[in-house]
Amino acid sequence: MSSPAPARTLSDNLLLGATRLASLTWPAAGRIFPERAEYDDNQSLWVSQTADYRPGAPLRENITADLAIIGGGFAGVSTAYHFSRRYPEKRVVLLEAKSLANGASGRNGGLMLNWLASMPDHSPEMTRRVYDMTSAGIRMIQAIIERHNLPVSHRSDGTLTVYTDARRAEAAHAEAEYHQQLGIPSQYLDSAALKQHLDLQGVSGGLLDPDTGQINGAQLVRSLRPVLIEQGVAIYEGTPVLSIREGATITLATPHGEVRAQAIALATNGYTMKLGYFRDAIFPLHSHIFATTALTPEQQAALGWRRYAGYSDDLDRIAYSSLTNEGHIVFGGGSNAAYDYCFRNRTVFPGAPESTAGMMRQIKDTMAGYLPGSEDISIAYRWTGTLGFTLNRNPLMGVRGAHQNVYYAIGFCGHGVTLANVAGQVLTDLYSRDDAHWRGLPIYQTGYVPIPPEPFRWIGYQMYTRLTGRSPRL
Numbered sequence: 001m002s003s004p005a006p007a008r009t010l011s012d013n014l015l016l017g018a019t020r021l022a023s024l025t026w027p028a029a030g031r032i033f034p035e036r037a038e039y040d041d042n043q044s045l046w047v048s049q050t051a052d053y054r055p056g057a058p059l060r061e062n063i064t065a066d067l068a069i070i071g072g073g074f075a076g077v078s079t080a081y082h083f084s085r086r087y088p089e090k091r092v093v094l095l096e097a098k099s100l101a102n103g104a105s106g107r108n109g110g111l112m113l114n115w116l117a118s119m120p121d122h123s124p125e126m127t128r129r130v131y132d133m134t135s136a137g138i139r140m141i142q143a144i145i146e147r148h149n150l151p152v153s154h155r156s157d158g159t160l161t162v163y164t165d166a167r168r169a170e171a172a173h174a175e176a177e178y179h180q181q182l183g184i185p186s187q188y189l190d191s192a193a194l195k196q197h198l199d200l201q202g203v204s205g206g207l208l209d210p211d212t213g214q215i216n217g218a219q220l221v222r223s224l225r226p227v228l229i230e231q232g233v234a235i236y237e238g239t240p241v242l243s244i245r246e247g248a249t250i251t252l253a254t255p256h257g258e259v260r261a262q263a264i265a266l267a268t269n270g271y272t273m274k275l276g277y278f279r280d281a282i283f284p285l286h287s288h289i290f291a292t293t294a295l296t297p298e299q300q301a302a303l304g305w306r307r308y309a310g311y312s313d314d315l316d317r318i319a320y321s322s323l324t325n326e327g328h329i330v331f332g333g334g335s336n337a338a339y340d341y342c343f344r345n346r347t348v349f350p351g352a353p354e355s356t357a358g359m360m361r362q363i364k365d366t367m368a369g370y371l372p373g374s375e376d377i378s379i380a381y382r383w384t385g386t387l388g389f390t391l392n393r394n395p396l397m398g399v400r401g402a403h404q405n406v407y408y409a410i411g412f413c414g415h416g417v418t419l420a421n422v423a424g425q426v427l428t429d430l431y432s433r434d435d436a437h438w439r440g441l442p443i444y445q446t447g448y449v450p451i452p453p454e455p456f457r458w459i460g461y462q463m464y465t466r467l468t469g470r471s472p473r474l
């Protein structure tokens with residue numbers, strides 16, 4: 001699930017050079033290619049399992065706050081949760097454009113994973129620190145569910161990275177041994193061992209991470225709403241922040257009211273650039289994904305899926321899949337067709353889900369390649385979600401601004417189920433100036449590889465993905 005930052009190839013270096021050159025056009029690009037914020041309705045399996053949820057009322061007055069959080073996904077809700085527990089006396093406001101979990105947190109593949117998408121190095125110290133951070137994050141999510149008795153479907157019987165290439169499988173074997181020396185419980189399964197529990201075709205072996213699992217993110221986020229309200233957080237749904245005016249007191253404009261806050265937290269992931277922040281750090285990548293009808297345990301066994309919450313593969317256009325407690329197989333990725341970038345950073349995929357039928361067939365073919373027989377299973381839900389993508393695939397968490405009062409936790413790529421839930425602890429510690437625990441981690445107060453503006457952004461994405469079959473990564 002973690003991979004080292006790969007050595008740069010000639011095409012990577014060319015891309016980096018072209019990116020830096022194109023970045024010179026930023027001042028003109030914003031005027032020539034204006035953008036607007038868009039939010040579509042979440043059509044996922046996950047929200048279908050929160051059918052009783054009714055979004056709260058929008059903001060309709062002018063208010064003040066000590067901390068105003070923008071965005072009601074994992075990052076925003078976890079920030080509201082941890083901050084309001086540490087500072088019960090402070091006024092915390094959470095503003096969400098649509099409804100809680102309408103973004104990626106309610107649209108993902110459900111895999112609750114360890115590690116970062118990209119490790120800066122594999123030294124024993126860094127390996128241990130990153131593992132400890134994410135495994136504590138998973139335990140924290142589970143503890144919150146237990147503490148508040150939340151109705152969240154989840155399982156923790158392990159996930160796998162599976163290897164379609166014998167050499168990469170051998171490297172994973174060595175990685176598992178290295179982890180074990182460090183006291184990390186990774187386990188290598190050769191193809192025969194893997195077959196007994198999860199019979200995937202074309203796979204040479206798998207790296208099992210036994211304490212990871214799968215979770216319904218929409219249930220987690222939405223069932224935390226009454227807990228947050230109890231902790232004193234004021235939540236306004238249907239309240240897009242339209243603009244931010246920075247200062248010692250920050251002013252947020254929304255359609256029917258203003259918030260004047262001493263500090264804000266950007267928890268807007270793939271939508272962040274619409275507020276004028278991190279425009280050269282993140283781009284919205286659309287991932288198309290589906291869930292099958294619920295399979296009985298007998299049907300799961302007949303397909304060869306007898307154990308484990310999910311898997312992802314070792315290919316660059318990563319395929320990922322999980323099996324819910326209710327028996328739905330969730331599957332996404334696996335080819336260029338499974339992902340899209342839309343001109344001018346559109347955060348809504350046009351026409352979804354109708355326009356994605358052809359792509360969904362390709363994604364289903366990828367699933368059938370791993371699980372022959374699954375081609376006959378009906379798709380019950382198909383949806384598209386917006387990932388906040390950085391070029392090195394790691395998130396950015398920190399604080400910025402002349403008054404050091406603009407906190408942010410964004411750019412989680414395909415690894416945010418655990419990490420965006422950890423974000424609330426990170427930002428609360430940073431606010432408290434009690435952040436020694438996070439210093440030196442490659443997600444904390446770091447720089448980023450710049451992404452050029454339009455039209456180079458769109459042209460670069462299309463050319464790179466078509467020519468290499470990979471997603472841009474530097």
Ligand SMILES: Cc1cc2nc3c(=O)[nH]c(=O)nc-3n(C[C@H](O)[C@H](O)[C@H](O)COP(=O)(O)OP(=O)(O)OC[C@H]3O[C@@H](n4cnc5c(N)ncnc54)[C@H](O)[C@@H]3O)c2cc1C
Pocket residue numbers: 037039070071072073074075076095096097098099100101102103104105106107108109110111112113239240241242267268269270271272275287288289320332384385386387409410411412413414415416417418420
């Ligand atoms: C299809 C798909 C599959 C994925 N699979 C996995 C997986 O299996 N495992 C994994 O670890 N990760 C996965 N991810 C990534 C993971 O879901 C995200 O990294 C994580 O949910 C990010 O959480 P977030 O709170 O930062 O963002 P989001 O959940 O996107 O929340 C941002 C919120 O901000 C709101 N917002 C934006 N702008 C404004 C504004 N101006 N005013 C008010 N509100 C605003 C949005 O409406 C949204 O609700 C997947 C993502 C997708 C899309």
